Amino acid sequence: xxxxxxxxxxxxxxxxxxATKSQSKLNRIALVINNIKFHDETLNLDGCExxxxxxxxxxxxxxxxxxxYRNLTGQEIDDALTEFSxxxxxxxxxxxxxxxxxxxxxxxxxxxxxKTFEIEKIFLRLNTKNCPALVNKPKIIIIDACRGxxxxxxxxxxLSDSLVHIEKDLICFHSSTPHTASYFLPTxxxxxxxxxxxxxxKWSYVCDIEELFRKVSxxxxxxxxxxxxxxxxxKKSLGSVTKRFSN
Numbered sequence: 001x002x003x004x005x006x007x008x009x010x011x012x013x014x015x016x017x018x019a020t021k022s023q024s025k026l027n028r029i030a031l032v033i034n035n036i037k038f039h040d041e042t043l044n045l046d047g048c049e050x051x052x053x054x055x056x057x058x059x060x061x062x063x064x065x066x067x068x069y070r071n072l073t074g075q076e077i078d079d080a081l082t083e084f085s086x087x088x089x090x091x092x093x094x095x096x097x098x099x100x101x102x103x104x105x106x107x108x109x110x111x112x113x114x115k116t117f118e119i120e121k122i123f124l125r126l127n128t129k130n131c132p133a134l135v136n137k138p139k140i141i142i143i144d145a146c147r148g149x150x151x152x153x154x155x156x157x158x159l160s161d162s163l164v165h166i167e168k169d170l171i172c173f174h175s176s177t178p179h180t181a182s183y184f185l186p187t188x189x190x191x192x193x194x195x196x197x198x199x200x201x202k203w204s205y206v207c208d209i210e211e212l213f214r215k216v217s218x219x220x221x222x223x224x225x226x227x228x229x230x231x232x233x234x235k236k237s238l239g240s241v242t243k244r245f246s247n
Contacts, residue, residue, distance in 0.1 A: 027092035030064040031084045032056060035102035037071050038112045043103060050189035051144070054197045055099055061201070064097060065089065074111030081125040090133035097140045098122060101190065104145025119143060123170065134169075140209070141172040144192050173213050175220075195219045 034052040036045050049070075056066045067087070069080050077100070090096070100122075103110040109117045128135050175192035188194060199215045207215070 026063075027089045028062070028064040028095065029067065029087060029089040029093050030059045030097035030099070031067050031069075031080070032059070032097075033069045033072055033077060033080060033100045033102070035071055035110070035112050038103075038110075038114070040114060043110075043114075045103075048101065048189050051101055051193040054189065054193055058197045058200055059097060062204070071112050073113040074109075074115030074117045077109065077111055077117040078121055078125075081122060085125045085131040085134075090131065093137065095138040095140070096126075096134065097142065098126070099142045099144070101144040101193065104143070109143065109145050119172075122172075126170070136169055139170040141170065142175075142196070143172065144175040144190050171209070173216075192216070192220055 032052050032055050034048065036048050038044055052068055052070065056068060059066050067084060069076075072080060081098070084098070100109055105116075107119055109119060111117055122141055124130060126134055126139050175190070196216050199212055199219065203212055203215060
């Protein structure tokens, strides 16, 4: 239903204020990367192949074409983001989603070769300088990976995580808080991804995006994250996302 889809998009980005042209709605695009099989087979995330299907269906329901990659090395993750940052549709879309699912640590995502990709590079690849096609357009980054690790390294990398609120019109949602794990079931996939999909499908018609993230945080037992999103709502802020979609 076109009317419902338009309503869903408007409410999803409640605080966005740019007019959305019909052409941009037809050119929405999202990037999904899902690492399931690793060179070290003991690290395989069996069952998580369900997750990219869940996210692809959700994004398609929101009007996005999905660019999907599976099982990328650390360098290939960077290459995929660089290629995505040059996609022709970025000039016409009104927003993008980037979703990466893998093993990880604070500030990093693991490639299938166990070589790491720094989350900070997502922001660098999509920022105003390196991706001018996305200037003033919402960029929603979702990371489903653990964030545990060495305490000395944590303190250094944790500072980089603050970048999620520096770049204009960009917000990042992690599946876990620092020093904690993400959970999955071989029969169902990632608990975070399944919950996020359920919440968006049920509530995106009536809730803005930080309220959706708050609901996901509560339903996954992350009361600290829920408090974080509540605080942002009180400040009328989406991290640094400042625009509003309108019909």
